[in-house]
Amino acid sequence: MNKEHFSEDEWKAIGQAIARLRASVMAVTFGIVGGLMLFVATTWLLILGPTGDSEHVGPTLGLLANFFPGYSVSWSGAVVGLFYGALSGAVSGFVLAFVYNLIVVFRKR
Amino acid sequence: MNSTDSKVRCVIIGGGPAGLTAALELSRAGVEPIVFEMDKQVGGISRTVDYKGYRFDIGGHRFFTKVDRVHSWWMDILSDEFLVRPRLSRIYYQGKFFDYPLKPKNALLNVGLMEAILVGLSYLKAQAFPYREEKNLEQWVTNRFGKRLFTMFFKTYTEKVWGMKCTEIGADWAAQRIKNLNLGKAALSMLAPKLLTGKNQITTLIEEFYYPRLGPGQMWERVTDMLEERGCPVRLEHRVKTIHRDGEQVIGVTVVDGDGNEERFDADHVISTMPIKDLLNVMDPAPPVDALEAANRLRYRDFLTVGLVIDSPELFPDNWIYIHSPDVKVGRIQNFGNWSPYMIPDKSTSCIGLEYFVQEGDELWTADDEALIELGKKETAKLGLIDPDKVIDGVVIRMPKAYPVYDHGYKENIDSIRGYTDKIPNLHLIGRNGQHRYNNQDHSMVTAMYAAENILGANHDVWDVNVEEEYHEEAHAEKGHGASGERLVPQRVREASPIEILNDAFAKYDxxxxxxxxxxxxxxxxxxxxxxxxxxxxxxxxxxxxxxxxxxxxxxxxxxxxxxxxxxxxxxxxxxxxxxxxxxxxxxxxxxxxxxxxxxxxxxxxx
Known part of the structure; x- marks a missing residue:
């Protein structure tokens, strides 16, 4: 392939394509990242143990229990957090891709 | 041909809409053309076949055009003979009749609540998981309507008409053919049809149309009469054997009549509506090998109608029904009495036309008439449209080369052919098969009007005629030979170009x-x-x-x-x-x- 292979119109078209997002791939990716993030964040606090004057481990992260019933900063809570993180990540990834694709289609029209 | 009375000697090959329009336009300008038609009657694919007084319209021809000149032309010829007919057409799928255009209540009742939910979910799924590439028709339609709607309303019928799988039909065709139709507009047309008026209206959704009292053939029979009255003969059953060329001019045509007699006619101009493939094969001297080979590579889709006469005054209210069911071969059914009551001589009977999209020489094309009539009876009964015992007569009408096919490489073939024909300025190619373009009747007529005016001194490009403005604009983007007018015929999926591969790999985010x-x-x-x-x-x-x-x-x-x-x-x-x-x-x-x-x-x- 060299320069002579391109017409003027083709030349203008290079790099102008707009990517679409695959909702399934986004859901899986965000799900894995979300689940692992919450799992690692919880276990990291457990490994560090109580800090400062507090007797509790991870009091702030523990507030996530308001949104994720059953979650706590404990070893069992880390597994529950893995599940919730994965679930909320997957939903976020899916919605993000879905809305993105809708806007792209709308703007193309 | 007596040439002494005419300033120009003009031979017109083909007595369809294009040929007859050109003839009448020329005769009005003082030229006396002669028309040769291979068939026994005029009208081409727009003819109306008379069978024992029952009139069969081959394909169903609504007289609707956006070209004022063509509309005026029609009105001038048949004025009082035109009926304004209501349009009713439905889609038959899985034993149900869907109003077309779709109406929400009817569609919901037919599919049921559960299927409606599945259609909605399928649409959502398509939006969430779109095909990344839109290379073929299936991908293009599914991304916009969802898989279930694609299967119900696009897949089977398209495959019946074109004899290709939807995965083999390029997405470009869908983008042009269906671009005016999306779920938003379809919903709007269902809920508030009056908001869609004038040029914004989707062509297929028009609810009324003009129709000649005795079918579209009446238009061309009348034009033939007018030509004869003006002293311009229209000779039927005359096949063109040779088109004589001298250097860069055609100089005459030799025809063979039904009895095998040959006759040569000298000509200053030849207007051809015959298939390009056949045209190049009768040129003398023969065209260059590459042009001839290109012509022989052109393909066509053929068509046959099984006409049934039924001993029943009323069958169904539609003008025509699209048959989307994959379990029958028939693609569309016309109810001629609903196009015009004058098409039926005996009001206690009805006549319908079962349309089969075929390939010349295939199993259906070569089947004998009796077998085809039996097939038609069987399939119509299976659809629940008629009582087969009430069929009292039948006829089969075959229409070869009804649709030019735009297969892979078609453009290059046309370019190669035009590289030869464009060098012959007094050979004018017009009409659907004359240009190998899927022109509608009005489109073909415009090419004829332009060709006639060119003979009289104008300088139109007959290959640049395009009836719908939006398509005309697109034609500017790609101005290769035959580029405009290719909207209605699917093209095969083509290989991705290096640019497309690069664009796929380096697509940007919006x-x-x-x-x-x-x-x-x-x-x-x-x-x-x-x-x-x-x-x-x-x-x-x-x-x-x-x-x-x-x-x-x-x-x-x-x-x-x-x-x-x-x-x-x-x-x-x-x-x-x-x-x-x-x-x-x-x-x-x-x-x-x-x-x-x-x-x-x-x-x-x-x-």
Whole structure:
């Protein structure tokens, strides 16, 4: 392939394509990242143990229990957090891709 | 041909709409053309076949055009003979009749609530999991309507008509053919049809149309009479054997009549509507080998109608029904009495036309008439449209080369052929088969009018005729031979070009779309988090979340604050998404530039 292979119109078209997002791939990716993030964040606090004057481990992260019933900063809570993180990540990834694709289609029209 | 009385001697090959229009236009200008038609009657595919007084319209021809000149022409010829007919057409699928255009109540009742939900889910799925590539018809339609709607209303019928799988038909065709129709417009036309008027109206949704009292053939029979009255003969059953050429001019035509007698006619101009493939094969001397081979590569889709006469005054209310069911071969059924009551001589009977899209020489094409009539009876009865015992007569009408096919390489073939024919200025190619373009009747007539005017001194490009303005605009984008007018015939999926591969690999993100998506999501998250805490209640509810107020002025964990938070979340999300997309795009452009420079294609920056 060299320069002579391109017409003027083709030349203008290079790099102008707009990517679409695959909702399934986004859901899986965000799900894995979300689940692992919450799992690692919880276990990291457990490994560090109580800090400062507090007797509790991870009091702030523990507030996530308001949104994720059953979650706590404990070893069992880390597994529950893995599940919730994965679930909320997957939903976020899916919605993000879905809305993105809708806007792209709308703007193309 | 007596040439002494005419300033110009003009031979017209073909007595269809294009040929007869050209003849009448020329005769009105004082030229006396002669028309040769191979068939026993005029009209081409727009003819009306008379069988024992029953009149069969081959394919169903609504007289609708956006070209004022053509409309005036029609009215001038048949004025009082035109009927204004209501249009009713339905789609038959899985034992149900769907109104076409679709109507919500009818569609919902037919598919049922569960199927309607599945259609909705299928649409959502297509939006969430779109095909990344839109190379073929299936991918293009599914991405816009969902798989279930594609299967119900696009797949089977398209495959019946074109004899190709939807995965083999290029997406370009769908983009042009169906571009005016999307779920939004379809919904609007169902709910508020009056909002869709004039040029914005989708062509297929027009509810009334003009129709000659005795079918479309009446138009061309009348034109033939007018020509004869003017002293311009229209000779039927005359096949063109040879077109004589001397250098860069055609000088005459030799025809063979039904009895095998040959006769030569000298000509200053030849207007041809015969299939290009046949035209090049009768040229003398023969065309260059490459042009002849290109002509012989052109393909056609053929068509046959099984006409049934039924001893029943009423069958169904439609003008025609699209048959989407895959379990029968028939593609469309015409009810001629509903096109015009004058098509039926005995009002206690009905006649219908079962249309089969075939390939010349295939199993259906070569089947004997009796077998085809039996097949027609069997299939119509299976669809529940008639009682087969009430069929009292039948006839089979075959129409070869009804549709020119735009297969892979078709454009190159036409270019090669035109490289030869364009050098012969007094040979004028017009009409559907004359140009190998899927022209409608009005489109063919415009090419004929232009050709006639060219003979009289004008300088029109007959290959640039395009009836619909929006298509005309598209034709400017791609101005190769035969580019315009290719909207109605599918093209095969083609291989991706290097540019398309590059674009696929280096596609950019739409910053507005990514910003919009992230903004929407973040706005919702903040709103839901706040609302969740408010619903849960408690003394210190949301004390930590309220710290967001440090970044979102006016935000707190209250109902009003939830809306403020949603707004701020949207704004932040939009900015973040936009910046991420721009960042990715810059990185992608740098990599693309590096690649192109490495390939020696690019000297400076892209763009």
């Amino acid at each position: 910053p507005v779309a990514l910003g919009g998506a992230l903004g929407t999501m973040l706005g919702f998250v903040v709103f839901l988090a706040t609302a969740g805490l408010l619903l849960k209640g408690g003394e210190d509810a949301g004390a930590t979340l309220a710290l967001l107020g440090n970044y979102f002025p006016g935000y707190n964990v209250t109902w009003a604050g939830s809306l403020v938070g949603a707004l701020w979340g949207s704004i932040f999300g939009y900015i973040i998404g936009f910046v991420i997309a721009v960042g990715i795009n810059v990185t992608v452009s740098i990599h693309l530039g590096k690649l192109l420079r490495r390939l020696g294609v690019l000297d400076g920056p892209i763009g």
